[in-house]
Amino acid sequence: MSQYTVVLLSSIIMYIVLAVSWTMFSAPTGYVSLATAAFFGAGIYTTAFLGEFIPLPLLMLVGGIVSFVLAFLVGAITLRLRGVYFTIFTFGLVELLKNLVLWFEIKFTHVRGRFVVSIDHTTVFWSLLVLLALLLVAVALIKRSRFGRALQAVGESEDAAAHIGVNTTLVKVTAFAVSAFAAGAAGAAMATRWSYIDPGIAFNSLMSFMPVLMAIFGGMRKTAGPVIGAILFAYLEELLITRFPSLYMIIFGAIMVGVILFLPDGIMGLVTKLTRRGAKTLEHS
Amino acid sequence: MNILEGHGLTKAFGGRVAVDNVDFTLAEGEILGLIGPNGAGKTTLFNLISGALSIDAGTVTLTDSDAGTRRVSGLKPHKICHLGIARTFQAAKNFPGMSLYDNILSSAQFGNKHISDKDAKAKTDKVIEFTGLEPLMDKSVKDIPLAGQKRLEVARALATNPSILLLDEVMAGLNPSEVEESMRLVTKINESGITIIMIEHVMKAIMSICGRILVLHHGQKLAEGSPEEISSDKSVIEVYLGG
Numbered sequence: 058m059s060q061y062t063v064v065l066l067s068s069i070i071m072y073i074v075l076a077v078s079w080t081m082f083s084a085p086t087g088y089v090s091l092a093t094a095a096f097f098g099a100g101i102y103t104t105a106f107l108g109e110f111i112p113l114p115l116l117m118l119v120g121g122i123v124s125f126v127l128a129f130l131v132g133a134i135t136l137r138l139r140g141v142y143f144t145i146f147t148f149g150l151v152e153l154l155k156n157l158v159l160w161f162e163i164k165f166t167h168v169r170g171r172f173v174v175s176i177d178h179t180t181v182f183w184s185l186l187v188l189l190a191l192l193l194v195a196v197a198l199i200k201r202s203r204f205g206r207a208l209q210a211v212g213e214s215e216d217a218a219a220h221i222g223v224n225t226t227l228v229k230v231t232a233f234a235v236s237a238f239a240a241g242a243a244g245a246a247m248a249t250r251w252s253y254i255d256p257g258i259a260f261n262s263l264m265s266f267m268p269v270l271m272a273i274f275g276g277m278r279k280t281a282g283p284v285i286g287a288i289l290f291a292y293l294e295e296l297l298i299t300r301f302p303s304l305y306m307i308i309f310g311a312i313m314v315g316v317i318l319f320l321p322d323g324i325m326g327l328v329t330k331l332t333r334r335g336a337k338t339l340e341h342s
Numbered sequence: 343m344n345i346l347e348g349h350g351l352t353k354a355f356g357g358r359v360a361v362d363n364v365d366f367t368l369a370e371g372e373i374l375g376l377i378g379p380n381g382a383g384k385t386t387l388f389n390l391i392s393g394a395l396s397i398d399a400g401t402v403t404l405t406d407s408d409a410g411t412r413r414v415s416g417l418k419p420h421k422i423c424h425l426g427i428a429r430t431f432q433a434a435k436n437f438p439g440m441s442l443y444d445n446i447l448s449s450a451q452f453g454n455k456h457i458s459d460k461d462a463k464a465k466t467d468k469v470i471e472f473t474g475l476e477p478l479m480d481k482s483v484k485d486i487p488l489a490g491q492k493r494l495e496v497a498r499a500l501a502t503n504p505s506i507l508l509l510d511e512v513m514a515g516l517n518p519s520e521v522e523e524s525m526r527l528v529t530k531i532n533e534s535g536i537t538i539i540m541i542e543h544v545m546k547a548i549m550s551i552c553g554r555i556l557v558l559h560h561g562q563k564l565a566e567g568s569p570e571e572i573s574s575d576k577s578v579i580e581v582y583l584g585g
Contacts, residue, residue: 203451206440206444206448206451207448207452209437209439209440210437210440210448210452213437213438213439213440214435214436214437216394216419216431217431217435217436217437218448218452219393219418219423220392220394220419220420220423220431220499221423221448221452221453221498221501221502222423222424222449222452222453222454222455223420223448223452224418225420
């Protein structure tokens with residue numbers, strides 16, 4: 058593979074990880090989180106601090122754990138908020154962390170940004186691929202487990218779930234933290250791609266919105282949805298940026314509006330519909 | 343023996359006192375009817391007992407022969423459920439995205455601590471048979487009629503293996519023959535050893551299956567007694583039953 062392909066594929070895998078991990082928590086529970094950038098950024102800063110001392114797999118593990126703990130604490134406080142209040146808080150978290158890290162750096166380390174250790178693209182690619190594989194296994198296991206059923210119950214009727222014995226707070230916070238682990242690990246790996254980072258780069262709110270858009274684009278009912286959404290979206294982004302650099306956001310926006318209006322269940326919803334229609338036509342002929 | 347007792351229960355929403363210093367007792371094995379005009383605080387009282395709402399003042403205690411008397415007020419709903427108090431909701435809150443079977447199985451799995459999947463499934467089958475839900479099992483939750491929804495709501499509560507069941511208007515909106523069936527189910531549940539508090543506006547049901555009735559009005563206890571005493575109580579007739 059050429060270096061360009063490796064880098065492009067790494068980006069796509071990163072987006073798949075973020076979209077799948079976002080969907081894992083937000084789709085069954087109905088709690089829309091915009092905190093992905095916060096956990097992704099926490100992973101980036103893990104590598105920025107520790108990159109010189111420990112190898113990449115360990116960096117990803119530590120980045121994941123940092124995000125997991127962060128999500129657990131934040132979740133314990135905020136997951137009693139419902140609906141749009143939760144969403145607003147999670148979005149605020151990105152700004153809060155950005156400014157907290159900036160304040161810390163300037164006050165105590167007297168730097169604004171940091172140079173990050175660089176690791177060759179192929180290693181990053183394989184590490185991300187392993188992370189994705191683990192994430193997909195985790196998602197499949199959770200879907201089949203009691204924990205998965207509890208998540209679904211919380212999403213469909215939180216009061217009813219609590220009254221049949223589901224510890225709703227614990228279930229929500231745990232799922233939120235597991236999803237944050239993946240985003241943190243992805244951030245730790247991706248940090249090595251940028252030789253320099255600062256809080257503005259690390260905690261980029263675009264990383265909160267992209268996974269949501271990708272999941273909507275692909276459809277959230279099946280795990281394949283966010284995967285396909287992320288692949289198409291990431292590739293489309295690359296294509297539009299290189300071909301139509303000045304129009305890219307406009308075209309992007311138009312496609313997004315079209316998908317939301319005409320494909321409420323995303324690409325996967327369309328695929329399901331078409332295969333069903335196909336099966337019916339076959340029956341009739 | 344009083345299995346459940348409430349002392350001085352009070353809950354206010356803003357300036358409005360929904361439940362005002364209410365005492366109640368529930369004897370093991372009885373069916374207690376809870377009646378009163380709309381807005382009297384009946385459902386709020388259920389919410390206080392089941393932990394759905396926090397209590398402003400007062401206590402609820404649960405007594406069972408093994409563990410003695412415990413305070414349940416202040417606990418989270420799932421803990422209260424695990425202690426053996428189950429409830430239904432006035433507007434059925436079944437899980438629409440799950441099959442009927444999974445609705446009940448979820449209760450069996452989460453309502454009983456450390457239960458194996460095998461036991462949870464056995465419990466589910468037992469509850470389906472007990473509540474007579476078999477004919478509806480192949481339907482999706484959204485497609486079953488109101489009577490079925492209410493029955494499923496009761497089944498979900500039963501699958502958590504309660505000793506006390508709070509029924510919030512399980513007969514509202516049902517036709518006369520469905521009410522008869524529902525009354526039979528409530529009696530059968532009670533005969534299986536479960537103590538019941540039921541909120542109901544269907545007077546025929548209340549009067550014929552409750553051993554004792556408690557009347558709430560403006561959040562306060564207006565009267566308490568046997569169906570005969572309540573149906574002849576002047577103040578109850580005035581505010582609720584009508585002349």
